[in-house]
Amino acid sequence: MLPSRYVKHSPVSKESVSVQVLVLGDIGRSPRMQYHALSVARHGGRVDLIGYHESTPHPDILNNPRIKIHPLAPPPAVLRSSSIPFIISGPLKVLWQIWTLIRVLGYQTEPARWIMVQNPPSIPTLAIALLISVLRNTHLIIDWHNYGWTILAGTKGRDHPFVEISKAYECALAQAAPTANITVTHAMRRQLEKPPYSVKAPILVLHDRPASLFQPLESLSDRRDFLERLPETKEFASNIVSGHTKLIVSSTSWTPDEDFSLLLDALVTYAENRSAHPILAIITGRGPQKATYEEKVQNLQKAGKLPNVRILTAWLTMEDYAKLLSCADLGICLHMSSSGVDLPMKVVDMFGSGLPVAAYSGYESFSELVKEGVNGCGFERADELAAILTRLLGDEGTNELQTLRKGAKKESDLRWDEEWDRVLGRVLGVMD
Structure with missing residues (x-):
């Protein structure tokens, strides 16, 4: 459980609870982060949903007045092509992402009570989210879907120097950054509690559950x-x-x-x-x-x-x-x-x-x-x-x-709304 200072928000009305939901990816292909946004909004909170706007998001996202989408500018096409070696395009792409994240998180959106960031990708998302949370006195939650360094290792090999750097970075930010963590499995929670992650902040398990859009078609x-x-x-x-x-x-x-x-x-x-x-x-x-x-x-x-x-x-x-x-x-x-x-x-x-x-x-x-x-x-x-x-x-x-x-x-009897309310509703202060 979280310490009481992260659970009790009685002086704050539900309407004033604001959350920045950040995914360094296509919003429309990030269902879990969209569901977070919808859950906050369902309880009267305000959401700034930040990510790439490439495919159409969930229709309820588009129709909800409490959710505002802030598109991130994609890197220039030349940095996304395979014609440039990764050792060059990779760092340049990260620099572009740093600039766009700071601009949107720090200047284009109002300060929020919470920043919820999807991991992976971890570079540069975790560092920028930590920086903004410190500068704006915002609580930071990392939603761990997987590890960025293991995904990179799948394409570059575990001995690649970028993989070693990514792992060290991710472990360091895991220890330093969050107010709290969310994981998609109990196995991931157990792993984060041990070296090399050694996460000290509270870790909550929030299993993925289907949204109401997914229903059996009986007729x-x-x-x-x-x-x-x-x-x-x-x-x-x-x-x-x-x-x-x-x-x-x-x-x-x-x-x-x-x-x-x-x-x-x-x-x-x-x-x-x-x-x-x-x-x-x-x-x-x-x-x-x-x-x-x-x-x-x-x-x-x-x-x-x-x-x-x-x-x-x-x-x-x-x-x-x-x-x-x-x-x-x-x-x-x-x-x-x-x-x-x-x-x-x-x-x-x-x-x-x-x-x-x-x-x-x-x-x-x-x-x-x-x-x-x-x-x-x-x-x-x-x-x-x-x-x-x-x-x-x-x-x-x-x-x-x-x-x-x-x-x-x-x-599928247990749906996303029930699971989210049970695990995160009181933590974010949108439920009594």
């Missing part, structure tokens, strides 16, 4: 109407509703920490059984490796290795994505935790839509979300995923799939 006619409206599923709608074609959905950022080849290899193995149900796989999201894998899919199709499988990519609104999940037979999560102690938000959204999952399970915190045989299945290899697809999507897997669907719906 068969509503399911058919949506599938017939969505371009990616229109020609398959009747067969999906009848159960002849199975619909699987995976959301990915197309980055190295999500090995899409696992799903491709599993689908190739599945397709070897010509009597298996046809599969329509919808892959949503954007990222650097998307074009590479789209080419691999085309090559597999030309080679005749996916005879009863169609793989389509899509970029959907939040509303359409939520409905697509509720219409699917199985969700696929390829998230490989770089730290071993984070959890993928996409699985939470799937559960919120009543969708069971097959998820990569090779990390410590996996069991905090997915319960084997209850709401989903875990795998670490492509052949294991292929076996899950064959078993669950076959005629004999109907009962097991229904059992997992019931477990997914039960997991």
Whole structure:
């Protein structure tokens, strides 16, 4: 629990509680930070939501008068291209981010009672947030989604000097910066309490929970109407509703920490059984490796290795994505935790839509979300995923799939608002 000085805010009215919610990323693709903003506003607080405005945020964000979006200016295109070596573009990009963060946090927004910052990225976000919190007498909360240095290590290697610098920086700021911390798992909390982090400030565990937007779609006619409206599923709608074609959905950022080849290899193995149900796989999201894998899919199709499988990519609104999940037979999560102690938000959204999952399970915190045989299945290899697809999507897997669907719906009974109120409402002073 937090010390009482961080919990009791009786002299401060709820209307005067102000929070700067900071994410050094695309606001529209940062659901957890959007949910923080909505929760504060729901209780009468004022929110400055700061980040890159690249994709459309949650509709309730746009319609809430208590939430104001402050877009960060993206780095110049030349710093985002691969034509400049990272050793040059990396530091220049950080300098640009320092300037934009100070300008928005220190000059374009009013002083707030709290700054809540998403980590990662940690450079330069944590340092600038600490600086502003000191200068403006603001309480600082770090919401730990993962570690920046482990993500960097995934692309540069753990022995890269930038990785060592990033780790030392992140550990130092973890000890010095926050009034409080939030983690997405109990495993991450335990890790932060030990060296090399040795965090002394209070650490609260706030599990991701689905927002109200993600709901099971019970009506068969509503399911058919949506599938017939969505371009990616229109020609398959009747067969999906009848159960002849199975619909699987995976959301990915197309980055190295999500090995899409696992799903491709599993689908190739599945397709070897010509009597298996046809599969329509919808892959949503954007990222650097998307074009590479789209080419691999085309090559597999030309080679005749996916005879009863169609793989389509899509970029959907939040509303359409939520409905697509509720219409699917199985969700696929390829998230490989770089730290071993984070959890993928996409699985939470799937559960919120009543969708069971097959998820990569090779990390410590996996069991905090997915319960084997209850709401989903875990795998670490492509052949294991292929076996899950064959078993669950076959005629004999109907009962097991229904059992997992019931477990997914039960997991979603506790929603974000309830979890947030329980963990953070009194801390921020928006609840009595």
